[in-house]
Amino acid sequence: MSDKADLSKISLNQITTENWSLKEAIDGCERNEVPWISIWRHKLAEYGVKQTAAHLKQSGIKVSSLCRGGMFPAATKEERAKRIDDNKRAIEEAAEIGTDTLVLVCGPAPDKDLVQARKWVEEGIEAIIPHAEQHGIKLGIEPLHPMYAADRSVVNTLGQANALVQKYQSKQVGVVVDVFHVWWDPELAAEIEAAKGTILGFHVSDWKVPILDMFKGRSMMGDGAIDIYGMRKQVEAAGYHGPIEVEIMNQELWDRPGDDVLKLMKERFVEHV
Amino acid sequence: MSDKADLSKISLNQITTENWSLKEAIDGCERNEVPWISIWRHKLAEYGVKQTAAHLKQSGIKVSSLCRGGMFPAATKEERAKRIDDNKRAIEEAAEIGTDTLVLVCGPAPDKDLVQARKWVEEGIEAIIPHAEQHGIKLGIEPLHPMYAADRSVVNTLGQANALVQKYQSKQVGVVVDVFHVWWDPELAAEIEAAKGTILGFHVSDWKVPILDMFKGRSMMGDGAIDIYGMRKQVEAAGYHGPIEVEIMNQELWDRPGDDVLKLMKERFVEHV
Numbered sequence: 001m002s003d004k005a006d007l008s009k010i011s012l013n014q015i016t017t018e019n020w021s022l023k024e025a026i027d028g029c030e031r032n033e034v035p036w037i038s039i040w041r042h043k044l045a046e047y048g049v050k051q052t053a054a055h056l057k058q059s060g061i062k063v064s065s066l067c068r069g070g071m072f073p074a075a076t077k078e079e080r081a082k083r084i085d086d087n088k089r090a091i092e093e094a095a096e097i098g099t100d101t102l103v104l105v106c107g108p109a110p111d112k113d114l115v116q117a118r119k120w121v122e123e124g125i126e127a128i129i130p131h132a133e134q135h136g137i138k139l140g141i142e143p144l145h146p147m148y149a150a151d152r153s154v155v156n157t158l159g160q161a162n163a164l165v166q167k168y169q170s171k172q173v174g175v176v177v178d179v180f181h182v183w184w185d186p187e188l189a190a191e192i193e194a195a196k197g198t199i200l201g202f203h204v205s206d207w208k209v210p211i212l213d214m215f216k217g218r219s220m221m222g223d224g225a226i227d228i229y230g231m232r233k234q235v236e237a238a239g240y241h242g243p244i245e246v247e248i249m250n251q252e253l254w255d256r257p258g259d260d261v262l263k264l265m266k267e268r269f270v271e272h273v
Numbered sequence: 274m275s276d277k278a279d280l281s282k283i284s285l286n287q288i289t290t291e292n293w294s295l296k297e298a299i300d301g302c303e304r305n306e307v308p309w310i311s312i313w314r315h316k317l318a319e320y321g322v323k324q325t326a327a328h329l330k331q332s333g334i335k336v337s338s339l340c341r342g343g344m345f346p347a348a349t350k351e352e353r354a355k356r357i358d359d360n361k362r363a364i365e366e367a368a369e370i371g372t373d374t375l376v377l378v379c380g381p382a383p384d385k386d387l388v389q390a391r392k393w394v395e396e397g398i399e400a401i402i403p404h405a406e407q408h409g410i411k412l413g414i415e416p417l418h419p420m421y422a423a424d425r426s427v428v429n430t431l432g433q434a435n436a437l438v439q440k441y442q443s444k445q446v447g448v449v450v451d452v453f454h455v456w457w458d459p460e461l462a463a464e465i466e467a468a469k470g471t472i473l474g475f476h477v478s479d480w481k482v483p484i485l486d487m488f489k490g491r492s493m494m495g496d497g498a499i500d501i502y503g504m505r506k507q508v509e510a511a512g513y514h515g516p517i518e519v520e521i522m523n524q525e526l527w528d529r530p531g532d533d534v535l536k537l538m539k540e541r542f543v544e545h546v
Contacts, residue, residue: 112499112503113500114457146457149457156457157458183422185430186391186429187432207423211420214484214487225385230385
């Protein structure tokens with residue numbers, strides 16, 4: 001490969017170092033020259049929004065995204081309204097910590113009706129667009145692998161996410177491409193092209209056979225079946241040149257010292273992304 | 274539900290009673306009034322094709338399909354030719370045991386190049402169509418869930434299988450719809466409609482959260498998230514009225530006495546299919 005991935009774009013999605021607090025993760029990024037971080041809301045709640053914002057400013061670490069809004073479908077109107085309120089809070093938090101992107105994991109169906117659940121997702125996103133606009137936050141619809149359709153998201157292909165984006169006709173909404181979720185898709189190349197100009201994030205990890213755990217089944221880049229390099233070139237051709245998040249749920253990695261994980265992910269990033 | 278599934282269509286895919294030999298499975302079907310069976314090739318090899326054909330004839334149990342051909346992609350031309358020869362043998366076996374359908378699980382890529390692997394699948398199927406025609410065997414392309422893209426099949430959506438079928442323009446080739454593999458697909462209803470007249474099989478099981486094992490993660494109908502009844506109605510509207518295979522890889526079921534499993538699957542079939 002002639003053109004290596006640029007380390008100035010690498011971002012630690014903090015679930016990759018799950019055992020670190022947010023404070024430790026920011027310090028870890030600074031110590032290991034990882035210029036970006038993606039922050040999870042429950043970790044942000046623990047550390048506090050103001051303290052996080054101050055720490056980020058002092059460290060110089062930039063925030064590639066806040067993870068995550070979404071979870072729109074619910075059985076009752078009241079519960080769906082609550083979810084929308086929570087998404088609005090997430091938008092405010094994103095603005096306060098200085099990122100421009102909130103990642104949306106859209107949520108599963110409360111029953112067997114996927115068509116209805118997908119409609120609720122559509123309505124939920126629509127309901128928060130004005131708030132996102134007002135706070136200067138972009139909403140990144142992340143299609144999740146079909147194996148999460150029952151418990152995490154009814155948005156399962158990039159084509160489906162693209163169709164949603166087209167419906168809103170709002171600059172505030174785009175897609176997030178995570179190699180683990182979309183690599184298998186026969187329509188992937190066409191759909192990345194179709195997403196031109198609306199890609200808000202690019203996440204990397206790998207798919208190593210056998211997958212022994214549905215949630216913690218991701219591997220370090222280079223250990224699996226995904227042509228990550230090829231996908232990066234496609235995403236770049238579609239106009240995305242922002243930070244690239246390393247997002248790996250993996251118990252074996254979590255059990256290692258965080259600094260070792262950051263060193264390894266930088267090596268693999270240059271080699272395989 | 275006003276129109277229950279018709280028990281004269283129920284078929285035991287024999288992997289549902291993995292601990293039974295083929296002889297035991299045929300006897301089990303007869304004892305429990307399950308009129309159809311789907312046979313796996315390794316079990317057939319153990320029992321012998323002639324002995325199986327004789328036993329089937331004597332029992333009156335019909336064969337819904339032989340499982341499985343496919344596995345076309347391989348790194349070398351020689352190996353791909355071997356796979357095609359093996360598929361031809363599978364076609365002959367299917368004819369000898371009196372089924373009209375060979376299920377194709379198309380195989381994974383030998384490397385990271387999914388586009389190339391999918392081309393090999395296309396070429397592989399094309400190569401065996403004349404043999405299938407000659408023996409009166411239909412080839413059922415079964416799209417596998419995207420979570421098997423790395424280790425079992427690069428055909429991962431019904432849309433992709435339909436596109437293959439359209440290319441061949443041969444009455445010998447069609448698709449097999451398995452609820453576990455396709456239920457999540459936002460394009461499912463449209464693609465079942467597009468498959469009109471080419472559906473060669475319908476397989477049922479369920480998706481129960483959490484999935485603890487990628488291969489043995491299926492559940493008994495009614496235990497999970499899939500709207501099986503809705504999908505049966507769609508498949509019937511698309512012209513499929515053949516046998517319905519119960520295909521469940523599940524260790525807990527395998528550990529039960531086979532007769533108990535057959536009784537349970539008949540109850541659940543009427544209730545949920």
